[in-house]
Amino acid sequence: MNEKILEKLSILADAAKYDVSCASSGTSRPAVKGGIGTTTGWGICHSFTPDGRCISLFKILLTNHCIYDCAYCTNRRSNDVKRTAFTPRELAELTIAFYQRNYIEGLFLSSGVIRNPDYTMEQMLRVVKLLRDEYRFNGYIHMKAIPGASDELIAQAGRYADRMSVNLEIPSEENLKLLAPEKSYSEVFAPMRFIQQGMLESAEERKKFRSAPRFVPAGQSTQLIIGATPDSDRQILTLASALYRRPSFKRVYYSGYIPVNRGDSRLPALAAPPLVRENRLYQADWLMRFYAFNASEIVNETHPDLDLDVDPKMGWALRHPEFFPVDVNTAPYEMILRVPGIGVKSAKLIVVSRRYGRLSIPQLKKIGVVMKRAQYFIVNRELPMQTVNELTPQYVRRQVTQKQKNRAAALLQYPIEWGE
Amino acid sequence: MVLFLYDKTFEGLLSCIFFAYAQKRFPDMILSATDQQPLFADERYVVDTDKEKASRVWSSLEKKLSKIARKMMMSVWISGLPETEMLLFRYIRKNLDHPQGVELNFGDADVLRVKEIAQQISREAHRIVQFVRFQETADGIWFAPIAPRYNMLPVVVNHFRSRYATQPWILYDTTRNRGLYWDTHTVEEVSFSPADLAELRLGKLEGEKQSDDEQLFQQIWREYFRSITIRERLNLKLQQQHMPKKYWKYLTELQQ
Numbered sequence A: 001m002n003e004k005i006l007e008k009l010s011i012l013a014d015a016a017k018y019d020v021s022c023a024s025s026g027t028s029r030p031a032v033k034g035g036i037g038t039t040t041g042w043g044i045c046h047s048f049t050p051d052g053r054c055i056s057l058f059k060i061l062l063t064n065h066c067i068y069d070c071a072y073c074t075n076r077r078s079n080d081v082k083r084t085a086f087t088p089r090e091l092a093e094l095t096i097a098f099y100q101r102n103y104i105e106g107l108f109l110s111s112g113v114i115r116n117p118d119y120t121m122e123q124m125l126r127v128v129k130l131l132r133d134e135y136r137f138n139g140y141i142h143m144k145a146i147p148g149a150s151d152e153l154i155a156q157a158g159r160y161a162d163r164m165s166v167n168l169e170i171p172s173e174e175n176l177k178l179l180a181p182e183k184s185y186s187e188v189f190a191p192m193r194f195i196q197q198g199m200l201e202s203a204e205e206r207k208k209f210r211s212a213p214r215f216v217p218a219g220q221s222t223q224l225i226i227g228a229t230p231d232s233d234r235q236i237l238t239l240a241s242a243l244y245r246r247p248s249f250k251r252v253y254y255s256g257y258i259p260v261n262r263g264d265s266r267l268p269a270l271a272a273p274p275l276v277r278e279n280r281l282y283q284a285d286w287l288m289r290f291y292a293f294n295a296s297e298i299v300n301e302t303h304p305d306l307d308l309d310v311d312p313k314m315g316w317a318l319r320h321p322e323f324f325p326v327d328v329n330t331a332p333y334e335m336i337l338r339v340p341g342i343g344v345k346s347a348k349l350i351v352v353s354r355r356y357g358r359l360s361i362p363q364l365k366k367i368g369v370v371m372k373r374a375q376y377f378i379v380n381r382e383l384p385m386q387t388v389n390e391l392t393p394q395y396v397r398r399q400v401t402q403k404q405k406n407r408a409a410a411l412l413q414y415p416i417e418w419g420e
Numbered sequence B: 001m002v003l004f005l006y007d008k009t010f011e012g013l014l015s016c017i018f019f020a021y022a023q024k025r026f027p028d029m030i031l032s033a034t035d036q037q038p039l040f041a042d043e044r045y046v047v048d049t050d051k052e053k054a055s056r057v058w059s060s061l062e063k064k065l066s067k068i069a070r071k072m073m074m075s076v077w078i079s080g081l082p083e084t085e086m087l088l089f090r091y092i093r094k095n096l097d098h099p100q101g102v103e104l105n106f107g108d109a110d111v112l113r114v115k116e117i118a119q120q121i122s123r124e125a126h127r128i129v130q131f132v133r134f135q136e137t138a139d140g141i142w143f144a145p146i147a148p149r150y151n152m153l154p155v156v157v158n159h160f161r162s163r164y165a166t167q168p169w170i171l172y173d174t175t176r177n178r179g180l181y182w183d184t185h186t187v188e189e190v191s192f193s194p195a196d197l198a199e200l201r202l203g204k205l206e207g208e209k210q211s212d213d214e215q216l217f218q219q220i221w222r223e224y225f226r227s228i229t230i231r232e233r234l235n236l237k238l239q240q241q242h243m244p245k246k247y248w249k250y251l252t253e254l255q256q
Helices: A004-016 A088-100 A117-134 A151-160 A173-179 A185-208 A233-244 A276-289 A313-318 A344-356 A360-367 A392-406 B010-023 B052-064 B067-079 B085-099 B111-132 B154-165 B194-200 B214-228 B235-241 B245-250
Strands: A057-061 A104-112 A140-142 A162-167 A220-226 A249-256 B002-006 B029-032 B043-046 B141-146 B167-175 B178-182 B187-190
Touching: A004 A057, A004 A151, A004 A313, A004 B214, A088 A104, A088 B214, A117 A140, A140 A151, A151 A162, A151 A185, A185 A220, A220 A233, A220 A276, A233 A249, A233 A276, A249 A276, A313 A392, A313 B043, A313 B085, A344 A360, A344 B010, A360 B111, A392 B141, B002 B010, B010 B052, B010 B067, B029 B085, B052 B085, B067 B085, B067 B111, B085 B111, B085 B141, B085 B194, B111 B154, B111 B245, B141 B245, B154 B178
Parallel strands: A057 A104, A104 A140, A140 A162, A162 A220, A220 A249, B002 B029, B002 B043, B141 B167
Antiparallel strands: B167 B178, B178 B187
16 A cells, blocks of 8 residues: 555545445344454444535445546546546455444445446456455445446346445436436346346345355445436436335435536536435435335325425325324324324334323423424324314414524435434 | 432342332432432431342343343443432332333333433444544554443444454543453453553554554545545534534544
């Protein structure tokens, strides 16, 4: 290792930072004899950058050389930026050195496309093979599958990686064609399908032979850039929900568009990245994954975009006052989960605790219910009849938005990865 | 007021439970002999620790409480908070008195409090696991200072032992002046002299104490931390929320 590494690292980390995925969850693997590292099942973040995002994995590009010219990408061919590349050995050594110091939970390896997809994928494979076979690295590895790479290379990668991802980037095919003329949905979906197939086959094998090799045990993920194209939240969430229906899919990430390439007429001129919208999309994503909401309940023909002033669960509740009020002492778990101000944890606590006796408002507060939002949607003996039905949705909306506007900054949060 | 005095061991506390039921005297305060005692105590009892009686209390708890609930009780115990004894006493008593136990009654203030303290401990354990930074010393031992609020070494030792099985390391709690040393075979306790400790409080090994590459890798890591930040999204409040300032002292990426 020497000082030249510093410059390479600074260029290639800088170019990798727009990929928002950081999760290291989904595989649990004990130590192996003579090897270094474990994976824990839930994600461990190791640091948080001044933008508030977590560093869990050593997220890095093998190279920022690229044969493609995608409008939204900082590494596109036509950009005049400094180019460099790591050798597989350098990258493996850096990963181990960082891991030994407990800086990271593993490696997230991505790359610009050099020469052709197969060549790029081969170079990336060399890094992870060095890590696993030579350095006996047993920590987390997330790898990008390069669209267009051969099935055989993807299959090899899948045996070394914990998670693989292919980024869709643009939520509709027509806009992808516009911004990335050299890419297509079919090219992105092909490796996605192949990874899924590999996972299902490996699961089958492992039923018969416990020692059968694992294939991408932590599943796959993808990223969508938000706000670079006029695609609606309805298009985005419908796409995400279709992806979540695939058995291998663990996460969809939403990345608020940051204008890295100014002056391209195909892209909007934004004053600031759409952070509130991005946050609302993550909230909607949580509703689909943990609260049993359908995409069509969150956004539909009449409401194609998420309300930026209220969270999507509140938005749904205000559009559906007929479901409320909910009696916290008798209603089923699924209904309690739909009350604004009650999260998964407090809903569970309510359901187990009410068997011992009725829960009062102070008790609900202590359990973690946010009464500022929940009060309009629940009944309990002690509550006055001031629910959303008497007060009207319009009135409740005014009440909750007034309080929220002052705290707009607090909304700009990334979901935390652990505890999934 | 009824006052119990005990020896500050967990078995001693369980003995207090046994004593209370046997004598039908329930304490308002449980203290150790060395604690400052209140001036007005109507009744004072010195409860001797009895392993046999303590294990009888524990086994009746095992019948009623899930493993998770018992683990939460142990978290409260290692928290060392001033409320520990009375909270655990009330918690155990409520569970013994109720036919099925009350561990899921989170409407009860004590049950909820036990869960809250257990959560604080597990949160801190999580933060230690995240924010420990090893430095390589000249003699090949990986050294990491920590300064947690609670005594976390026994809670996190297994994580580091399995993760870094092949590298010898020292995890050192600079607040309690006590550390664990893993020589790749066994873990043993170590503690440094006051002079060494004074130096450790800075958190950085200096000069010939570090390995040849250590400075360079720390510099590379700081450069990575800087490069991966997106300036258009600065949100220092969120950063601090996830990574409280009290942990910054020993974080390589935030040192200069």
